[in-house]
Amino acid sequence: MDATLLKGLHVLETLARSPGPRGVSDLARQLELTRSNVHRTLQTLTAAGYVRQGTQPGTYECTLKLFELSSAVMERVDVARCAERHLQRLADRTRETVHLSTLSGPEVIYLQKIESPQPVRAYSSVGGRAPAHCVASGKALLATLTAEQLDDAVGDELTRWTEASIRDRAELDAALAEIRAQGYAVNNGEWRSSVGGIAAVVRNASGTPEAAVGISGPIDRIRPATNVEYREAVLVAADDISRELGYVARPRSSAS
DSSP, rough: HHHHHHHHHHHHHHHSOOOOOEEHHHHHHHHHHHHHHHHHHHHHHHTTTTTOSSSSTTEEEEHHHHHHHHHHHHOOOHHHHHHHHHHHHHHHHHSEEEEEEEETTEEEEEEEEEEOOOSOOOOOOOOOOGGGGSSHHHHHHOOOOOOOHHHHOSSSSOOOOSSSSOOOOHHHHHHHHHHHHSSSSEEESSTTTTTTEEEEEOOOOOOEEEEEEEEEEEHHHHTHHHHHTHHHHHHHHHHHHHTTTOOOOOOOTTOO
C-alpha cells in the first residue's frame, strides 16, 4: 500500500467535505498529520489542479476538477439518468425526501436526492453515506447478497446507532429474510431515532441489483410499518426505474 498516496487522498477527501477553505494547521490537527506533511500534500494537489488557495491567506479549497471527474463517472451510471423522472414522481406523490442509493461495503452512498418541501424533513446529501444495516435502502440492498457477500459487506459486528438498531448478525439475517419475502425494507428509527424510511431495490435487464430507491422523513409521518400508500409508491418507483433499465419484473400484489 502506498502510504503517501493514501495520505494525499485523505487530505483531498477531508477538504472536499469541508464547508469552506481550510488552513494547514487545521487539517493537520484533524488528520493527525504533521503540518509539513499536509503542506507538501496540498502543494502537490494544487499542482495537479485539484486544490487552489482560498480567499484567506494560508487556506485551501477544492477546485471543480473533482466535480468534472464525478460527472464523468455519473454519466456512465445509467441508473441515475433513468431514475430522474421516476424519483421526481415519487417526491411529488409523497412530499418526502427521496433517495437513489448504492451499496459500498457496509454503507450506502446517496447517488441522487430530491429534498422534501416540508419544513420538518430528513436531511442528507448526495455523496453522503449511511450504515447499510440501519437504513431502508441499505437493508434492501443487503437482502440481495449471498451469505458470503454479506460476510464481506458487514461481518458479524454491527454498530448500534439507536435503541432500534439491529443488534447482531442473527437479527440482521432474520430481517433480510423478511425483506426478501415482502419485497421492500423499512427503517424504524434505526440510524437516527426520529427518522424512518421505506426502500426497494432497482434491478437491471439481467436482474442484477443496481441501486435502491426510497423515501425518508420524520418517523411519525412516514410510519413505515403501516403507511401502505407510501410503501406502494416506493415499489412502483422501483419497478418503473427497473423497467427503464430493461428488467422484466414478475407480477406482484399491490397488498405487498
